Amino acid sequence: MLKIARGRISLWAVLGAVFFMIIQVIANLNLPSLTSDIVNNGVAKGDISYIWKIGFEMIGFSLLSVAAAVLNVLLAARSSQKLGQNLRSDIYSKVMNFANDEFNKVETSSLITRTTNDVVQIQNVAMIALRMMIMAPIMLIGASFLAYNKSHQLSWIFVVSIPVLLICIGLIMGLAIPRFRAMQTKTDRLNLVFREGLTGVRVIRAFRQDQFEQDRFETANQDYTDNSIKVNTIVAFAYPVMTLIMSATNVAIVWFGGQLISSQAMQVGNMIAFMTYAMQVLMSFMMLAMVMAFLPRAAASATRIQEVLSLDSSIKDPEQPITPAAGEAKQLAFNNVEFRYRHAEQPALSGIDFSAKAGQTVAIIGGTGSGKTTLVNLIPRFFDVEKGSVNVNGVDVRQQDVKTLHGEVAMVPQKATLFTGTIRDNMKFGKEDATDDEIWQALDIAQSTDFVKEEGGLDAHVEQGGANFSGGQRQRLAIARALVKDASTYVFDDSFSALDFKTDAKLRGQLRQDKRIQQSIVVIVAQRIATVADADLILVLDNGKLVGKGTHEELRQSNKVYQEIMRSQLREGEAGL
Numbered sequence: 001m002l003k004i005a006r007g008r009i010s011l012w013a014v015l016g017a018v019f020f021m022i023i024q025v026i027a028n029l030n031l032p033s034l035t036s037d038i039v040n041n042g043v044a045k046g047d048i049s050y051i052w053k054i055g056f057e058m059i060g061f062s063l064l065s066v067a068a069a070v071l072n073v074l075l076a077a078r079s080s081q082k083l084g085q086n087l088r089s090d091i092y093s094k095v096m097n098f099a100n101d102e103f104n105k106v107e108t109s110s111l112i113t114r115t116t117n118d119v120v121q122i123q124n125v126a127m128i129a130l131r132m133m134i135m136a137p138i139m140l141i142g143a144s145f146l147a148y149n150k151s152h153q154l155s156w157i158f159v160v161s162i163p164v165l166l167i168c169i170g171l172i173m174g175l176a177i178p179r180f181r182a183m184q185t186k187t188d189r190l191n192l193v194f195r196e197g198l199t200g201v202r203v204i205r206a207f208r209q210d211q212f213e214q215d216r217f218e219t220a221n222q223d224y225t226d227n228s229i230k231v232n233t234i235v236a237f238a239y240p241v242m243t244l245i246m247s248a249t250n251v252a253i254v255w256f257g258g259q260l261i262s263s264q265a266m267q268v269g270n271m272i273a274f275m276t277y278a279m280q281v282l283m284s285f286m287m288l289a290m291v292m293a294f295l296p297r298a299a300a301s302a303t304r305i306q307e308v309l310s311l312d313s314s315i316k317d318p319e320q321p322i323t324p325a326a327g328e329a330k331q332l333a334f335n336n337v338e339f340r341y342r343h344a345e346q347p348a349l350s351g352i353d354f355s356a357k358a359g360q361t362v363a364i365i366g367g368t369g370s371g372k373t374t375l376v377n378l379i380p381r382f383f384d385v386e387k388g389s390v391n392v393n394g395v396d397v398r399q400q401d402v403k404t405l406h407g408e409v410a411m412v413p414q415k416a417t418l419f420t421g422t423i424r425d426n427m428k429f430g431k432e433d434a435t436d437d438e439i440w441q442a443l444d445i446a447q448s449t450d451f452v453k454e455e456g457g458l459d460a461h462v463e464q465g466g467a468n469f470s471g472g473q474r475q476r477l478a479i480a481r482a483l484v485k486d487a488s489t490y491v492f493d494d495s496f497s498a499l500d501f502k503t504d505a506k507l508r509g510q511l512r513q514d515k516r517i518q519q520s521i522v523v524i525v526a527q528r529i530a531t532v533a534d535a536d537l538i539l540v541l542d543n544g545k546l547v548g549k550g551t552h553e554e555l556r557q558s559n560k561v562y563q564e565i566m567r568s569q570l571r572e573g574e575a576g577l
């Protein structure tokens with residue numbers, strides 16, 4: 001836990017909090033002694049001026065204690081909130097730099113729990129640490145010593161009450177701690193089921209799985225609730241037990257103290273002070289117990305946060321990045337590439353070898369799961385190849401600065417993702433200073449002008465994930481967003497499949513005529529022969545292997561897989577040729 005706090009919490013604020021806490025405890029420890037003085041020497045002897053004098057001293061210590069407590073709380077609250085803020089920022093920027101592999105290691109829902117709930121646990125424990133964890137030991141030692149000083153004869157009461165208290169605390173904590181620990185994993189599960197239900201709500205309805213999903217959520221919810229109820233019941237049980245022990249201690253002090261007073265072996269003031277110190281001793285144990293209850297849960301949270309923070313992105317910048325020479329003709333080359341997903345037995349791609357230069361279009365066609373998406377994901381180095389190399393503009397992608405490389409590749413992923421904001425905000429994603437003219441031009445090529453105008457132009461609102469647009473419209477907006485960016489390679493991963501034949505053809509026609517695109521390389525992943533037919537180079541993939549490479553005419557005449565795809569589409573009247 002200390003590891004994740006290091007560097008994220010201000011040392012000065014912590015030292016300040018500790019300092020004021022020490023002042024508060026010293027002031028609190030002085031008050032019972034002054035009470036005993038006022039009773040023994042003032043009240044008992046009727047010395048009014050002594051009562052005034054000690055009374056003022058007591059007011060002074062009380063004010064000092066309050067002021068120190070306020071300053072301690074302020075500093076502790078500030079430090080713990082800052083710690084939480086820094087942790088959230090660090091987790092977020094770490095996750096943003098994750099490669100695809102790391103997302104497979106930690107579930108997205110768990111990442112959200114770790115950034116929110118787990119961080120709150122750390123904040124809470126930091127707050128408690130800066131108050132109770134400092135206060136309890138000082139108060140325990142100070143109060144025990146002062147109580148013994150006030151009355152040696154009554155000190156044996158501690159010998160009974162402290163072990164009884166410790167046994168009760170031990171039993172309660174023994175029952176509560178494992179359940180406290182389980183809270184985080186149960187929160188994870190609850191979030192996972194809730195998130196899946198939310199994102200898949202339409203599918204759930206369409207498959208009439210509402211009841212199944214509801215039951216699944218209820219099970220997770222019930223599990224979480226049962227655990228919370230158990231924890232709270234145990235903790236609630238602690239309160240009356242502690243009060244009982246404290247009351248019993250008080251009764252014992254009054255009983256035996258009274259006998260000592262009547263035999264003139266003790267003064268009344270000393271008994272009152274002893275009683276207060278006894279309460280402070282027992283309170284210290286209770287505070288320590290509370291800290292112990294919070295610590296395991298926070299320790300579990302700290303481990304979960306540390307797991308994320310220590311995950312190193314598998315895609316790293318090289319020590320000495322090579323920047324492709326400016327002004328040279330753009331090019332893209334795959335040199336005998338082999339790639340395997342982590343833990344996969346078979347390579348997802350092997351023997352991929354092709355190259356393209358500025359102005360050319362490379363199309364990739366193949367059946368479902370043949371490796372098309374995997375291939376294009378290697379261009380912006382979302383994964384590293386196992387053998388061979390991927391070169392963008394003449395330099396191996398592994399030797400380039402990752403951010404610079406991403407600047408060179410404009411990608412339209414298979415699943416179009418838009419962000420909350422306006423259409424303009426979304427369009428500027430790849431080029432912050434894009435002008436409205438540039439945006440309209442990109443929207444025009446992407447065949448989106450009409451519906452964007454209908455929606456209210458560039459200021460039209462885009463809901464979360466682009467929910468207020470149809471699948472085809474989202475796809476076109478994602479295409480336009482990529483076109484706004486100045487890149488040397490434009491990748492369209494099955495982006496035209498949601499378009500009808502006519503729009504698809506029009507879009508590709510306009511793409512070919514665009515001056516900027518003419519100086520770049522276009523990579524199109526498609527299922528339809530019509531979409532790939534006019535490409536300069538068509539790659540035919542089958543089961544991760546490159547089984548055909550050439551133009552439409554060449555492949556049509558000699559490539560069996562290509563011919564089979566053509567035949568199946570002609571049968572279905574889909575080829576559009």
Ligand SMILES: Nc1ncnc2c1ncn2[C@@H]1O[C@H](COP(=O)(O)OP(=O)(O)OP(=O)(O)O)[C@@H](O)[C@H]1O
Nearest residue numbers: 341342344348366367368369370371372373374375
């Ligand atoms: N993250 C992943 N981890 C492990 N295996 C994966 C992963 N993504 C894809 N694969 C596997 O790699 C192979 C190629 O998948 P890929 O998504 O590249 O195919 P595709 O040709 O794009 O398919 P589609 O046309 O259906 O999108 C498949 O067998 C798939 O199961």
